[in-house]
């Protein structure tokens with residue numbers, strides 16, 4: 214069974230007495246903790262040895278390097294305060310692992326024995342829970358219940374055998390409300406032992422998190438339970454979220470964890486896909502059905518597989534409109550249908566904070582006299598090749614292109630639509646009315662079915 218024999222790099226001497234281990238020797242036995250503070254997507258980490266697999270790419274993130282120690286795959290997580298750029302223009306103070314939040318993706322293979330060192334550099338105790346993973350009870354990371362909390366400044370070790378492949382998450386079960394609201398989370402991807410099982414060409418992963426930042430501040434309100442205003446994929450919002458560059462014809466997997474306090478219906482344009490994996494394991498093919506939107510419940514993982522057979526720039530986003538936008542007040546008055554330029558000006562003079570909607574879009578809020586406080590983001594933003602995109606939050610783009618080289622994840626730029634395949638403007642008549650078929654619109658010839666005088670049911674013939 215799993216033993217601690219290899220804790221000091223396989224030295225049998227170490228067995229003599231645990232008490233004899235000096236801090237220095239113990240430190241030498243701990244793998245170096247890699248760290249990065251960059252929100253730039255790091256290249257996938259291919260397996261150097263052991264079973265072959267297609268490594269995942271973490272949006273605006275990275276995979277934690279490991280080392281082999283005998284038959285153990287060793288990782289080192291460091292829980293610590295971090296800064297995170299949510300998108301250019303907004304940088305916040307959060308907690309995370311190894312230099313950023315979310316923590317690095319932990320990637321391994323079914324059947325691996327993993328040893329994960331966790332060093333706590335937070336100002337309070339913590340633990341790491343391995344969400345969805347089939348571990349011995351004492352490795353489950355529930356502070357007080359399955360282990361003592363890891364005190365500030367201490368290092369604990371988790372050791373377990375990866376019994377099943379799939380997509381999982383990690384987060385504290387220790388002052389959970391505060392620590393998860395502060396961004397303590399990450400993803401675990403366990404590849405199947407059989408490299409051909411459900412193999413894909415590109416494999417993306419991210420975790421969804423939400424925060425309440427009052428505009429102009431850089432610390433989230435950790436006691437907020439419902440009224441969040443920053444909705445993220447991997448602690449980034451559009452247009453700060455990496456696109457998903459894909460080669461035309463690739464089989465693509467997108468693995469999504471949800472550690473926010475509400476569900477997210479994630480929608481991919483231009484394709485149909487199937488959910489192939491949850492945090493409970495692989496979905497049998499006989500149980501899959503085609504979808505264009507998949508709801509990711511709270512505390513769950515959903516992964517879908519899609520054949521990228523439709524070239525273009527396809528949004529991948531949460532379908533709750535307030536999750537595809539950024540901070541700022543949402544309780545703005547609605548004057549849609551009223552000529553707004555003049556009205557907005559007049560109303561704003563007596564009611565500051567009022568803004569026009571439904572006449573000019575939200576792209577030019579600054580022009581409409583809505584100055585942004587420091588360190589926040591426009592509610593709807595981003596620019597595409599045809600103009601403002603007017604989105605924020607949980608929104609990114611799958612960019613499907615012919616002939617992209619495998620393992621190239623650089624942004625290919627805007628899609629060059631073939632001639633004649635873009636929605637276009639038509640000429641209208643002098644009155645400004647679009648041309649309609651004769652009789653259209655007024656429908657004088659159209660007869661409505663006669664309602665029986667007495668009401669009740671319709672008369673069908």
Ligand SMILES: [Cu+2]
Nearest residue numbers: 477531533536
């Ligand atoms: Cu959502």
